[in-house]
Amino acid sequence: MLAAALSPQVLAKYEPVIGLEVHVQLLTATKAFCGCANHFGSAPNTNVCPVCLGLPGALPVLNAQAVEFAALASLAINCQVRERSIFARKNYFYPDLPKGYQISQFDKPIAEHGWIDVPTADGSMKRIGITRLHMEEDAGKSIHDGLIDSAKYTSLDLNRCGTPLAEIVSEPDMRTPDEAFEYLTRLKEILLYCGVSDCNMEEGSLRCDANVSVRPRGQTEFGTKVEVKNVNSFRFVRLALEYEIERQMEVIEAGGRITQESRLWNANEGRTYSMRSKEQAHDYRYFPEPDLPPLVLTREYIEGKRAELPELPEARRARMIAEYELSAQDAATLTAERAFADRFEAAARTARNPRRVANVLLSEVGGRLKALGLEQEQSPVSMAGIVQAADLLEEGKISSKQLKQLFDVCFEKGEEFATVYEREKPEQISDAGAIEALIDEVIAANPKQVEQYRAGKKTMAGFFVGQVMKASKGQANPALLNELVTKKLEG
Numbered sequence: 013m014l015a016a017a018l019s020p021q022v023l024a025k026y027e028p029v030i031g032l033e034v035h036v037q038l039l040t041a042t043k044a045f046c047g048c049a050n051h052f053g054s055a056p057n058t059n060v061c062p063v064c065l066g067l068p069g070a071l072p073v074l075n076a077q078a079v080e081f082a083a084l085a086s087l088a089i090n091c092q093v094r095e096r097s098i099f100a101r102k103n104y105f106y107p108d109l110p111k112g113y114q115i116s117q118f119d120k121p122i123a124e125h126g127w128i129d130v131p132t133a134d135g136s137m138k139r140i141g142i143t144r145l146h147m148e149e150d151a152g153k154s155i156h157d158g159l160i161d162s163a164k165y166t167s168l169d170l171n172r173c174g175t176p177l178a179e180i181v182s183e184p185d186m187r188t189p190d191e192a193f194e195y196l197t198r199l200k201e202i203l204l205y206c207g208v209s210d211c212n213m214e215e216g217s218l219r220c221d222a223n224v225s226v227r228p229r230g231q232t233e234f235g236t237k238v239e240v241k242n243v244n245s246f247r248f249v250r251l252a253l254e255y256e257i258e259r260q261m262e263v264i265e266a267g268g269r270i271t272q273e274s275r276l277w278n279a280n281e282g283r284t285y286s287m288r289s290k291e292q293a294h295d296y297r298y299f300p301e302p303d304l305p306p307l308v309l310t311r312e313y314i315e316g317k318r319a320e321l322p323e324l325p326e327a328r329r330a331r332m333i334a335e336y337e338l339s340a341q342d343a344a345t346l347t348a349e350r351a352f353a354d355r356f357e358a359a360a361r362t363a364r365n366p367r368r369v370a371n372v373l374l375s376e377v378g379g380r381l382k383a384l385g386l387e388q389e390q391s392p393v394s395m396a397g398i399v400q401a402a403d404l405l406e407e408g409k410i411s412s413k414q415l416k417q418l419f420d421v422c423f424e425k426g427e428e429f430a431t432v433y434e435r436e437k438p439e440q441i442s443d444a445g446a447i448e449a450l451i452d453e454v455i456a457a458n459p460k461q462v463e464q465y466r467a468g469k470k471t472m473a474g475f476f477v478g479q480v481m482k483a484s485k486g487q488a489n490p491a492l493l494n495e496l497v498t499k500k501l502e503g
């Protein structure tokens with residue numbers, strides 16, 4: 013870590029400036045420019061052909077599905093999609109790039125000028141600009157036998173060559189590592205909702221490089237930026253930025269200057285290292301790719317893709333908060349995964365009262381799963397079971413206490429709700445006379461509360477319902493009980 017912790021005065025003196033470059037592999041069946049399978053985990057060098065191996069004379073053909081996914085992702089992050097974009101060759105040598113160049117986009121990318129909103133520390137939303145989204149192809153993978161500097165040999169797996177990528181470049185709009193973390197979280201969520209990538213960081217289908225600089229507060233020009241590479245989790249992005257920001261402040265405070273360079277994040281040591289090669293002088297000699305014509309998308313095509321966009325997470329949360337009267341936290345839980353939110357809503361819409369389904373799901377199922385450390389898919393109670401329970405509650409056929417007891421059994425025995433309900437069929441007192449007798453007892457025992465009710469404090473009715481339910485051991489028919497309590501108190 014750093015030699016010494018910086019004082020609050022020093023920390024307050026500088027403002028960090030952060031921009032992120034995110035590469036996502038698109039979830040197409042085949043590669044960007046050939047028919048090879050786009051599949052992670054195949055045996056090395058089995059998904060290759062003359063095109064992605066860069067053999068002389070092989071010609072690329074653009075994958076229509078990759079264009080569709082890039083367009084969808086662009087629109088989902090509020091970019092303007094170009095009607096005419098150009099593929100370019102980015103020339104560099106690396107052993108895992110057999111062509112000697114990468115097909116990318118340079119001055120005319122498929123999309124530009126987007127944004128996404130992210131929550132900030134004070135709870136408000138902040139708009140982060142997105143400079144561009146461009147399409148390109150991935151390179152292969154070098155597998156070093158040991159450390160890169162000392163490896164005796166390096167294996168090459170070219171399966172990844174030609175995998176379609178979207179590179180999403182943000183504006184330098186973020187000011188804290190937390191904002192960067194939120195940006196990545198929201199971006200990933202949007203891409204997952206659109207189904208364009210699986211965003212699996214462990215398998216490398218989402219990768220992130222961070223550009224970071226610091227400047228004295230109040231200064232408008234940016235400081236010298238450093239690119240932090242090799243950060244393979246959102247948590248590490250936050251840690252790497254925290255480290256790098258403090259390192260830069262320390263250098264400046266000591267009278268030094270920041271070198272423009274690329275640095276590698278080392279997760280084990282919790283620090284960044286300068287990469288040996290200085291990259292600021294990179295000249296990729298971009299030029300238009302002669303083997304691919306300009307990519308032309310009609311207005312109709314672009315608007316058609318816009319119409320295909322799913323309801324995006326932020327909009328869905330707002331709607332569900334209104335529709336199911338959820339808290340922001342509960343809405344976030346229900347919408348974290350699109351498939352889950354879809355399953356919940358499909359089920360809730362068949363219920364007598366969808367809001368009850370949300371309540372039962374969150375409090376009875378969610379709470380128990382969390383306590384047991386289980387995932388939603390491991391719940392013994394299906395969505396249909398949750399709807400059944402919510403309906404029984406809504407119809408007054410079981411009390412909420414009985415519902416809790418039934419769910420206890422479901423989770424204890426790993427059984428579906430319907431099974432437990434059929435077997436245990438909780439007893440319910442639906443005999444008005446018996447319930448009235450209990451109400452009379454409770455009324456007689458609580459004269460003060462009766463007085464308050466009759467003086468106009470109608471919410472007191474809830475107190476009596478609760479007391480009688482308790483006296484009935486949770487077995488009183490809730491609908492009938494409510495009705496009789498009001499009648500008795502009014503009478």
Ligand SMILES: [Zn+2]
Pocket residue numbers: 043046047048059060061062063064065174
């Ligand atoms: Zn191929």
